[in-house]
Amino acid sequence: MLFYGPPGTGKTMAAKRLARTSGLDYAILSGGDVAPLGGGAVTQLHELFDWAERSRRGLLLFVDEADAFLAKRGAGMSEGMRGALNATLFRTGDQSRDFVVVLATNRPSDLDPAVIDRMDEALEFALPGxxxxxxxxxxxxxxxxxxxxxxxxxxxxxxxxxxxxxxxxxxxxxxxxxxxxxxxxxxxxxxxxxxxxxxxxxxxxxxxxxxxxxxxxxxxxxxxxxxxxxxxxxxxxxxxxxx
Incomplete structure (x- = not known):
């Protein structure tokens, strides 16, 4: 699921409410925290998804600022970020009954096409009228x-x-x-x-x-x-x- 819209429009709040009302546990990951991990990002992400699959109630994984490490692949992308992107794509390629992934971004057009293809729903969080x-x-x-x-x-x-x-x-x-x-x-x-x-x-x-x-x-x-x-x-x- 993709939540997109300007900052401060309630994307994180909605993800928490979704987790609570659905009875799921939830975890929040900031995309900006992945880049500093460098080559260790792949291992950390696999451990995160392994933990999500072990959750007894099921888990909603909310990734804020998803474009920070799930951006379009290009010549300027570091090996660490490319590995993190590929690891995420690998772990989200099939439907899972163990966890739900919700991505949030202010710039959906920056996301890699393969990431967008995995999103079953896309909800816009617009500024309030x-x-x-x-x-x-x-x-x-x-x-x-x-x-x-x-x-x-x-x-x-x-x-x-x-x-x-x-x-x-x-x-x-x-x-x-x-x-x-x-x-x-x-x-x-x-x-x-x-x-x-x-x-x-x-x-x-x-x-x-x-x-x-x-x-x-x-x-x-x-x-x-x-x-x-x-x-x-x-x-x-x-x-x-x-x-």
Whole structure:
């Protein structure tokens, strides 16, 4: 199975959920961890697949950044990477009842054709649209703002900000003044191109800003200030990528 789409769109989360709902164990491998293994990558991969076949419940093997070692074969490919690719192709050539392989990549066109041929399903994880962004913000508003006094979802930035103010973030409930569904919808409209991960980080930044304030109160002014900051940061990162 192939999961493809921009970073932060939930590919890893979906793979974990798939494993849990199907009753499978799961293991996560980053493609970027294979290259440093050099010639030892082949042995390590065979040991990984042997372990997967021994799993009593069956195993979902999730390979993130799969293009890092399963890219198209070419003259510039090292012997270690060529061996790793061939080992993976060898172990996934037939249908298996012992394990499921899920590959994730931001660049599916970089994958070797033989790898793509082994994928029974290909699912695109696109960036969320405006309505989806509003829904995601609502979820994280509940987690990071409304539930802050319970200690659930209190991030490290918020703990640090609260510490600087001489209090514990987990003990402080956030007082919300003038921030509601309309403000979340307005923020969602401005955050075109944000991934789900970026939206979560945005709300964590709102939480940190609140705990860094004097009275742990979220006002519309403070909320809008963080929105402005994150929109500018997103635009700057996008410019870096496009250069």
């Amino acid at each position: 405006e309505a989806e962004r509003a829904g995601i913000l609502d979820i994280y508003f509940e987690q990071y703002i409304l539930a802050a006094g319970t200690g659930r979802g209190v991030g490290m930035l918020a703990r640090l900000a609260a510490f600087m103010r001489g209090r514990k973030a987990v003990e402080s409930a956030i007082l919300v003044q003038g921030v509601g569904a309309a403000d979340l919808a307005r923020a969602a409209k401005r955050m075109e191109g944000f991934s789900g991960r970026e939206l979560a980080k945005f709300m964590a930044s709102v939480q940190a800003a609140v705990f860094g304030a004097k009275d742990a109160t979220l006002t519309r002014e403070l909320f809008d200030r963080v929105v402005d900051l994150k929109v500018r940061e997103h635009a700057a990162r996008k410019a870096f990528v496009e250069e």
